[in-house]
Amino acid sequence: MNLTKWSDLKHKVGPEERAQIKAEAMAELERVGFAALRKARHQTQVELAANLGLPQASISDIENRSDLLLSTLAKYLRAMGGELQIRAVFPEATFDLEPPAGVSAVVRAKRRTVRR
DSSP states (O other): OOOOOHHHHGGGSOHHHHHHHHHHHHHHHHHHSHHHHHHHTTOOHHHHHHHHTOOHHHHHHHHHOSEEEHHHHHHHHHHTTOOOOEEEEOSSOEEEEOOOTTOOOEEEOOOOOOOO
């Protein structure tokens, strides 16, 4: 297997273009992520971590995951004073859903990919 070093790759893009790519990626994460929800509730990661009894780094991990346990999401939302509600919406009806007790369900957060 032929591996390429990061130091060899990072020089193929100029510093200005690399900064632009990073800025676009960060803006996209901010727009669609849980951090935007937390900021809309006027809470910092440190405050939310204290409410959950977790280190601040754990909040950062939660906000940057693409797969998240529903139980983790529910705790995150409760710490901000909210609650998790799940609905299945069809043209003819809407169903309120709850995972069975004791079952860890996974929600996949949709994240759009920034392309250049």
